Amino acid sequence: MESHDAIVIGGGVIGVSIAYHLARLGCRDVLLLERGQLGGGTTAQSSCIVRTHYSVPENVALARRCLAVFRDFAGYLEDPEADSGFTRCGLLIVAGEGPRADALRETLAVARAQGVDARAITHDEARRILPLLQLDDIAAVGWEPESGYADAYLTLTAFARNARRLGAVLREGVAVTGLVRDANGRVAGVATEQGPIAAGTVISAQNIWSREVAAWTGIDLPLTLSRHAVFTLEGPTPYARGLPVLKDLASPGKLYMRGYGGRQLLVGDGNEGETIAAPDTVQADVPLDYVAEIGEQVAHRLPAFAEAGLAASWTGVYDVTPDWNPVLGPLPGVAGLHVAYGFSGHGFKLSPVVGRLLAQSALGLPTDVPLAPYALERFAAGRLLAGRYGTGAVS
Numbered sequence: 001m002e003s004h005d006a007i008v009i010g011g012g013v014i015g016v017s018i019a020y021h022l023a024r025l026g027c028r029d030v031l032l033l034e035r036g037q038l039g040g041g042t043t044a045q046s047s048c049i050v051r052t053h054y055s056v057p058e059n060v061a062l063a064r065r066c067l068a069v070f071r072d073f074a075g076y077l078e079d080p081e082a083d084s085g086f087t088r089c090g091l092l093i094v095a096g097e098g099p100r101a102d103a104l105r106e107t108l109a110v111a112r113a114q115g116v117d118a119r120a121i122t123h124d125e126a127r128r129i130l131p132l133l134q135l136d137d138i139a140a141v142g143w144e145p146e147s148g149y150a151d152a153y154l155t156l157t158a159f160a161r162n163a164r165r166l167g168a169v170l171r172e173g174v175a176v177t178g179l180v181r182d183a184n185g186r187v188a189g190v191a192t193e194q195g196p197i198a199a200g201t202v203i204s205a206q207n208i209w210s211r212e213v214a215a216w217t218g219i220d221l222p223l224t225l226s227r228h229a230v231f232t233l234e235g236p237t238p239y240a241r242g243l244p245v246l247k248d249l250a251s252p253g254k255l256y257m258r259g260y261g262g263r264q265l266l267v268g269d270g271n272e273g274e275t276i277a278a279p280d281t282v283q284a285d286v287p288l289d290y291v292a293e294i295g296e297q298v299a300h301r302l303p304a305f306a307e308a309g310l311a312a313s314w315t316g317v318y319d320v321t322p323d324w325n326p327v328l329g330p331l332p333g334v335a336g337l338h339v340a341y342g343f344s345g346h347g348f349k350l351s352p353v354v355g356r357l358l359a360q361s362a363l364g365l366p367t368d369v370p371l372a373p374y375a376l377e378r379f380a381a382g383r384l385l386a387g388r389y390g391t392g393a394v395s
């Protein structure tokens with residue numbers, strides 16, 4: 001039977017980063033199995049915003065390490081051709097008077113406590129950064145100058161190329177259909193449509209398909225699937241790549257916006273999304289009523305976009321856990337099996353460090369930061385990673 005030291009299930013940005021880091025940490029016999037094409041899952045739908053604005057301190061610890069990687073991607077991968085497409089344009093966060101403004105100020109302080117450049121700024125300073133801003137209903141403005149956005153395709157392909165350079169095998173078109181266990185219940189490999197493959201370590205990075213792991217093991221993995229719409233607007237003014245990322249906590253949709261392709265504005269909403277029963281990356285309709293409703297909110301904050309037209313739209317699905325934070329590490333009760341799922345719409349930016357942490361944990365090495373807060377057991381124990389904004393992708 002074909003045999004490897006470690007098998008990664010899933011070739012999204014998380015799985016590919018795990019494979020790369022396993023190889024980098026010395027595990028030279030790594031096999032990644034992807035049912036479709038590398039990056040063809042939810043990674044392809046990502047808005048790719050890279051920020052450290054989190055109120056859960058553990059998330060800041062991950063995000064600030066990731067930001068350092070995105071800023072020096074080629075150096076980190078020791079590959080002069082590696083480019084994550086990272087645009088350091090800064091992140092502006094605005095909130096109206098009340099609990100969200102309080103949460104914003106407290107969240108900036110959480111990041112500052114870990115050495116992140118995250119500050120409250122005046123309205124005048126905010127207008128200097130983004131002259132298009134309408135701030136009449138805004139009480140608090142936060143600014144993270146180091147943040148920005150990257151490119152999912154470039155990031156994933158750089159991890160994949162370097163995983164292969166270090167000896168990992170990344171195989172497309174192979175669906176994992178089950179786990180192989182030994183007499184003691186320990187993981188001994190995976191079952192695939194093309195036969196079993198042996199490995200003492202298996203890491204699932206299956207995102208919205210992670211319920212398959214629950215079916216294979218009988219272990220409940222809390223997960224809801226939430227579909228979100230994203231669209232781009234093109235206005236009379238072409239915006240350069242320097243347009244900062246904007247998070248509008250004062251808008252009903254808690255919108256996020258960023259530059260797209262040099263001329264357009266990408267817009268997504270921060271609400272719960274549409275719950276769907278089964279994992280599916282097929283594109284759903286983005287109703288024009290929705291675009292009009294969200295477009296009005298955009299025009300309220302950025303009046304220059306009042307006349308903008310719809311350029312493109314798509315949908316994407318989040319793998320949401322009860323506290324909107326991921327589950328990372330060994331799965332209790334099944335020795336040799338590890339999971340990384342539940343990124344709840346904010347996993348792209350975490351991919352460099354999550355890959356390294358999962359590789360460290362799977363290889364029995366000390367982890368750079370404790371994984372215990374992200375353990376599956378936290379849900380049953382009531383130790384949720386709850387943030388100051390309540391549940392949501394900015395937790």
Ligand SMILES: Cc1cc2nc3c(=O)[nH]c(=O)nc-3n(C[C@H](O)[C@H](O)[C@H](O)COP(=O)(O)OP(=O)(O)OC[C@H]3O[C@@H](n4cnc5c(N)ncnc54)[C@H](O)[C@@H]3O)c2cc1C
Nearest residue numbers: 010012014035041042043046047048049176316347348349
């Ligand atoms: C609309 C949208 C906007 C987002 N915006 C942001 C953002 O601005 N910033 C941010 O940080 N994050 C964002 N995210 C989240 C981020 O994109 C995801 O968390 C991240 O891409 C998930 O990567 P992944 O590798 O876990 O999942 P995926 O890319 O979905 O990869 C999972 C892979 O596993 C494969 N697979 C599953 N089961 C099997 C099996 N049995 N056998 C073989 N292969 C299997 C699938 O085919 C798939 O390719 C956004 C997500 C969406 C949907």
